Amino acid sequence: MEIVIKLSQFLLSLSILIILHELGHFIPAKLFKTRVEKFYLFFDVKYSLIKKKIGETEYGIGWLPLGGYVKIAGMIDESMDKEQMQGEAQPWEFRSKPAWQRLIIMLGGVTVNFILAFVIYIGMAYAYGDFYIKNEDLKDGIWVTNPVVESAGIVTGDKIISIDGQKVQRFVPSVSLDILMSKQLIVERKGRNIEIDLPVNFIGKILDENKKNVITLRMPFVIGKVDAASANSELKAKDILVSLNGTKIKYFDEAQMQLEVLKNKKVSAVVIRDNVETPISVQVDKDGKLGVTLGGLQEESLERLGYYKFSKEQYGFLESFPIGIDRGVTQLGNYWKQLKAIFNPSTGAYKGVGGFAAIYNVFPDTWSWETFWNITALLSIMLGVMNLLPIPALDGGHVMFLLYEMITGKTPSDKFMEKAQLFGFVLLISLLLFANGNDIYKAIVGK
Template sequence: MEFAIKLSQFLLSLSILIILHELGHFIPAKLFKTRVEKFYLFFDVKYSLFKKKIGETEYGIGWLPLGGYVKISGMIDESMDKEQMALPPQPWEFRSKPTWQRLIIMLGGVTVNFILAFIIYIGMTYVYGDLYIKNDDLKDGIWVTNPVAEKAGIKTGDKIVSIDGKKIDRFVPSISSDILMSKKVLVNRNGKEIEINLPVDFIGQNIDENTKNAIKLRMPFVVGEFQNESPNKNTLKAGDILISLNGKAIKYFDEAELVLNAYKGKRINAVVIRDEKNTNVSLQINKEGKLGFQVGTLTEDNLEKLGYFKLTQQKYSFSESIPVGIEKGKNQLISYGGQLQKIFNPKTGAYKGVGGFGAIFNVFPSTWSWQAFWGITALLSIMLGVMNLLPIPALDGGHVVFLLYEMISGKKPSDNFMEKAQLVGFVLLISLLLFANGNDIYKAIVGK
């Protein structure tokens, strides 16, 4: 069932993005009276799952969910229709239209992608608002579970002051990825501010160690699911919160490790919160320094009730949501641009994290969440828009480069040149696709 839910979200998101992107090409093409021969969701290699011709356009759904396309008459694209291009230009063909019209047609897809992302962020801001913790309310700092971050100098208990010079006022889940992408972090450690310069290959090291989250909120030691061999099954209950081990007060889970390691194989006294009351228990620690259960979780409301931190819920009116949503979209766009820069810089090692369809599939949660779905779809829309703007022949960006050259020089590249450029671009895209999806396969094999 979990797989089906993830797959449903993946296909729905992909379908929305593809259809709207292709509509971005289709609508201006029609407005400029350019013939569109095909409009397809997914690729129809050899055959289609569905097709219907309405007017001059065949609408259909292909069987290969790797994208979609519109086939515009008189345009050198992935179809490589040389026979059509060998005939005299017709008034309804793409090649017969003024350069500025062709440019608008080519930019239509990415324009829709960016507009869609901003609309989603505005809508999410209006519907869900913002849920965050004020950075000043994290009195005991952060929890660092990432050995790469620890090696770089970030420690549990640190309070994040700024990232790359930008002051941090709110602690939100994305702060971990912000650190991952940064060059330096300013922390407050025991009242003293310390600047930590992160290594150039910080991302690469995290990918090698399969560590994605640099930092987390410090959490209480909550009893979760028991292991079969647990010696404490009859003593503890799921949901218990350990607050003392052998007389030492334990507020956070990260504080328990030293105590447990000091008493490996021994029995100790402990105190737990159960049903809102303190209860004394006797616990057996195994030879590995464990208690025999998975660490559980508490809802944000319960954590707030126990006094661990205070959640701030900020709601916006529709008019307030517009500038806030636009700002979120802008920040995400800048952030993704920064990620691409790191990917194309071999020193960072970020290229190791490039993923294909498997990576996108795994981003979606295994339970249905509209908030998560729209957030992921907005991000994917930005990614699709940026990737399509890359100046690679066969992508929209490649066509735009040639059109800009034509507008500036007054000379149109020959059909022969465009066909060869399209072929080169196609080979590049296939290579990128193989690399990205090969990364997915490799990670699945090695378990990363």
């Protein structure tokens, strides 16, 4: 069932993005009286799952879910229809239209992608608001479980003050991504501000370590389940460990440090059970473990027990517009930073490039509309930016040649465009093989 839920979200998101992107080309083409011969969701290599011709356009669904396309008459595109280009230019063909109209047609897809992302972020601001912890309320700092982060100089208990000169106002999950893409942090440690310069290959090291968390909230030691082989039968699920061998324990990381020095000992402990402090004794094994599986607490419980104060903001319809637009601009900037890091070999960010399996795995195995729309908005930005790259066979490649034509007054020959399209197609296939090969490699080596 979990696979079905993930796959459903993946295909639904992909379908929405592809159909709207292609509509971005289709609508201006129709407005400028340009013939559109095909409109396809997914690729119809050799055959289609569904197809129906309405007027001059064949609409269909292909069997290969690697994208979609519109085939515009009189245009050298991925169909490589050379025969059509050898005939006399017809008034309804793309090549017969003024350069400014062709430019609008080519920019239509990415324009829709960016508009879609901003509309989703505005809608999410209105529907869900914001949920966060004020950074000033993070009294005991953050939890670091990644050795790469520790080696960079960030330790448990640090409070992140600023990232690349930008003051951190709210602690939200995206703070980890901001740190990952940053060069310099200022943290507060024991009342002192410390400047930390992150190494150029910080992202690459994180990817090599294969631990997703950069930083996270410090959490209490909550018992999720007592292992069958555990010697600690006094412990029960949902117990919260608050004292160990006479030492008060607030967070799991503090318990870890105590357990390390209490190996092979039976010691006193105190747990909160049914909201009451209950004294028990526990046996620490030779590895410094209690033989339990960790559990978690909901936000309400964390707040009630005094761990964190969560803030919730709801926005009216008009208020949602600037909030959503700001969120979209931020995500656009973040993705551009990621793209630059990927094309800089010294960062090692290329190791994180993934294909369709990586996108599929981003979706959760439980259905959440908030998560679904958040991922779809981000993918829409990614699709828009990637399509704007000046690579032949992408929208950005066509735009590049159109701008050249508009500036110089010279039109690249059909022969040149055919070769450029072929080069771009080979380059895209190579990138696709690399990205999906990365997915396969990670699956084989367990990363």
